Every structure is written in C-alpha cells, then in structure tokens.
Amino acid sequence: MSSTLSNPKKTELNGQELSDLESVSQAQVGGLGQWFLRDMWYFAVASKKLKPGKMMPKTMLGEPVLLGRDSEGKAFALRDICPHQAVPLSDGVFDGKTVQCPFHGWKFDTAGSCQEIPSLCSDQSFPVCKIKTASYPVREVRGGVWVYFGENTADLPEVPEAPGLGDMLYEQATTTLMLPIHIDYAALALIDPAHVPYIHNSWWWRSAKTLREKTKHYVPEGNGWTAVKHQPNAHSIVYKLFGKYIEDEYSFRLPGCRREYLTFAGRTFIAGISCLTPIDETHTELNHTTYWTFPGTGFIEPIVQYFVTVFLGQDQSVAIKQEACLKHKPKLIPTIKDAGTPGAWYLRLKKEWADSRREKRAFKNPVPDSILRWRS
Numbered sequence: 247m248s249s250t251l252s253n254p255k256k257t258e259l260n261g262q263e264l265s266d267l268e269s270v271s272q273a274q275v276g277g278l279g280q281w282f283l284r285d286m287w288y289f290a291v292a293s294k295k296l297k298p299g300k301m302m303p304k305t306m307l308g309e310p311v312l313l314g315r316d317s318e319g320k321a322f323a324l325r326d327i328c329p330h331q332a333v334p335l336s337d338g339v340f341d342g343k344t345v346q347c348p349f350h351g352w353k354f355d356t357a358g359s360c361q362e363i364p365s366l367c368s369d370q371s372f373p374v375c376k377i378k379t380a381s382y383p384v385r386e387v388r389g390g391v392w393v394y395f396g397e398n399t400a401d402l403p404e405v406p407e408a409p410g411l412g413d414m415l416y417e418q419a420t421t422t423l424m425l426p427i428h429i430d431y432a433a434l435a436l437i438d439p440a441h442v443p444y445i446h447n448s449w450w451w452r453s454a455k456t457l458r459e460k461t462k463h464y465v466p467e468g469n470g471w472t473a474v475k476h477q478p479n480a481h482s483i484v485y486k487l488f489g490k491y492i493e494d495e496y497s498f499r500l501p502g503c504r505r506e507y508l509t510f511a512g513r514t515f516i517a518g519i520s521c522l523t524p525i526d527e528t529h530t531e532l533n534h535t536t537y538w539t540f541p542g543t544g545f546i547e548p549i550v551q552y553f554v555t556v557f558l559g560q561d562q563s564v565a566i567k568q569e570a571c572l573k574h575k576p577k578l579i580p581t582i583k584d585a586g587t588p589g590a591w592y593l594r595l596k597k598e599w600a601d602s603r604r605e606k607r608a609f610k611n612p613v614p615d616s617i618l619r620w621r622s
C-alpha cells in the first residue's frame with residue numbers, strides 16, 4: 247500500500263494549517279500505511295482463549311506464529327514453520343511439553359529447540375538441540391497474552407496494560423474484530439475524536455445533532471500521551487445517568503493501544519484497553535478488553551460484549567468502506583488540527599520509536615504538552 251500524505255504545497259490552506267501538514271510530511275513519518283513498528287509488544291489473544299496443553303496458529307505482522315500454553319500454564323510463541331521442510335508446526339501435535347511436526351515427527355520444546363528426530367537410529371549421533379525454530383518473548387498482563395516482535399530483546403519496553411486498576415479485583419471481557427486496513431489507518435481512527443458523533447450514534451450513546459466545543463489537556467507519557475483526568479462530556483445517556491462524580495482519563499500508547507478508565511467518587515469502576523495488532527499489510531485485529539470492578543458480576547459479560555461489539559462494529563463498518571477507497575491509493579490529509587492532532591502525534595511517535603531503536607539511543611517523546619480544542 248502506498249497512500250501518502252497530501253502534498254502540502256498543493257493544498258489550499260492558510261499558512262498555519264500548511265505548517266501543520268508539513269510538520270508530518272511524508273519524509274518524516276516514513277510512509278503512512280506502509281510499515282509495522284518493531285521492538286514492540288503486540289496483543290495476541292485473551293488469556294482464557296489459550297487453554298493449557300493447547301496451541302493455536304495466528305498471523306501477526308505478516309509472520310506465522312504458533313501460540314501455545316504448556317501443561318503447567320506458561321504461554322509461549324514460536325515461529326510456526328518447521329525448520330526441516332517448512333510445514334506449519336501448529337498442524338502437528340502438542341502434548342503439553344513438546345510440539346511434534348506433522349511431516350517427519352521432529353519434536354520442539356516451547357523455547358523452539360528440537361528435542362527429538364524420530365528417524366535417527368540409536369547409534370546415529372546428531373546435535374538435535376542445535377536445530378531451532380525462532381521463539382518470541384511472551385508476557386501475560388491482566389488477562390491478555392502479548393508477543394514481542396523485534397530484534398532487540400535486551401531492553402524490552404513495558405506492556406501497555408489497562409490503566410486505573412492497580413490491585414483492584416475485577417471481571418473482564420475481550421471483544422475481537424477484524425479491520426480490513428493497515429494498522430496506521432486503524433490507529434488514526436482509534437484516537438480521532440471527530441468521528442464519534444457521526445459513527446457512534448446509537449441511541450444509548452449520542453448523535454451528531456449536538457456538536458459541542460471540547461477542550462482537553464494532553465501530556466506526553468511513556469511512548470504515547472495521556473488526556474489528563476477530566477469530567478466526561480454529558481453527551482451520552484450513559485454519562486448523564488452516572489452523574490457528576492465521574493472522572494475520565496484516556497491515553498494512547500504505541501504500537502496502537504487506546505486506554506481509558508472511569509472513576510466514580512475517585513474509585514475506578516470501569517477500564518478498558520483497545521489494542522491494534524497488524525495481521526498483515528491490509529488487516530488489523532482490534533481486541534478490546536473491558537474491565538469492571540464489581541467482583542462476582544462476571545455474568546454480565548454477554549451484556550458488556552453486546553454493547554462493545556455494537557460500538558466497535560461501527561468502527562469496523564467504516565474500515566470496510568475505507569478499504570474500498572484505499573485500494574485507489576488516494577492522497578490523504580489525516581492531520582488537520584486539533585481533532586487530527588492525536589493522529590499526527592501517532593505518526594511522529596511511531597517514527598521516533600523506530601529512529602531511536604535504529605540509532606540505539608533513548609526514545610524521546612515528541613508529543614508536546616498541549617491543550618487541544620475541537621467540536622464533536
């Protein structure tokens with residue numbers, strides 16, 4: 247895919263807007279919709295979907311990955327290609343300790359080292375354990391399995407978990423949807439406030455009839471930004487019902503995680519994290535995990551799933567329409583202020599992360615402390 251940012255010299259904008267466009271020029275962002283960020287954790291699957299003694303194949307960042315959980319409960323991830331004659335290991339058998347390739351029966355442990363080659367006779371010595379399929383670092387955080395993609399495994403970044411939960415007890419539910427677009431377009435939509443009144447217009451949320459001016463304070467944090475705690479706008483019935491004791495804080499972290507939590511009288515009652523995982527150049531998986539802090543209310547999961555699926559399905563329906571248009575490789579202007587500013591920050595953060603890793607230096611968060619204003 248080779249869609250590009252609009253050439254600023256050809257746009258009919260005033261000088262101020264022109265400089266905004268130039269500040270995220272094609273050269274600076276290194277190409278919208280063209281590459282994946284590496285040296286980064288990506289959400290793979292909800293923990294409870296990966297049962298002990300089971301494995302599952304998954305394409306992530308265009309790579310075939312075997313996700314599994316051993317019989318002792320430890321999650322692992324291997325390159326899903328047998329190094330002998332290139333058959334998917336996930337088509338074989340997993341006994342809870344080793345994965346056996348379906349072609350010639352070679353066995354690999356969960357770190358990817360070969361343990362057995364059945365065709366060897368007892369007097370034929372061979373350094374079996376020197377044969378390996380690559381393994382990926384894996385971490386489980388708050389009910390999600392994350393896989394690290396990168397060559398630099400010495401200094402791993404933090405896994406971007408849901409905020410505001412501390413050591414509270416909670417219930418959780420993960421909703422998964424496929425978006426037929428590159429992660430860059432999905433990320434721009436995830437942090438774009440301007441689409442909300444037009445796309446998320448269910449009767450129980452809000453409509454586009456009453457656009458209001460919003461002002462929010464953003465600060466750089468981690469490898470992203472945080473919109474500091476504020477009272478939510480009373481657009482939606484949901485917020486109107488809960489009253490004025492509610493506060494909201496949302497944030498973004500690379501590679502494509504929007505995080506949010508709401509407090510009532512200072513206590514977090516709901517939190518969530520939406521994670522974008524590139525499947526390939528033109529498909530991105532969206533996993534949203536909702537956490538609610540009323541232990542023993544796991545039975546409301548179908549209700550949570552219903553509302554989240556409707557909400558994210560609205561984003562998915564736009565992504566399907568975008569897919570049809572992006573095939574024509576149009577020039578785009580994704581960064582008009584101020585509603586588009588978080589999108590511009592995403593592109594800069596991504597570029598800076600890649601640059602800092604390549605240049606072997608500390609990441610320098612390029613997001614300025616800002617007050618953003620828009621109508622939505």
Ligand code: FES
Binds near residue numbers: 332
């Ligand atoms: S291809 Fe896997 S054992 Fe031969």
Ligand SMILES: [Fe+2]
Binds near residue numbers: 435441445446561
């Ligand atoms: Fe949305």
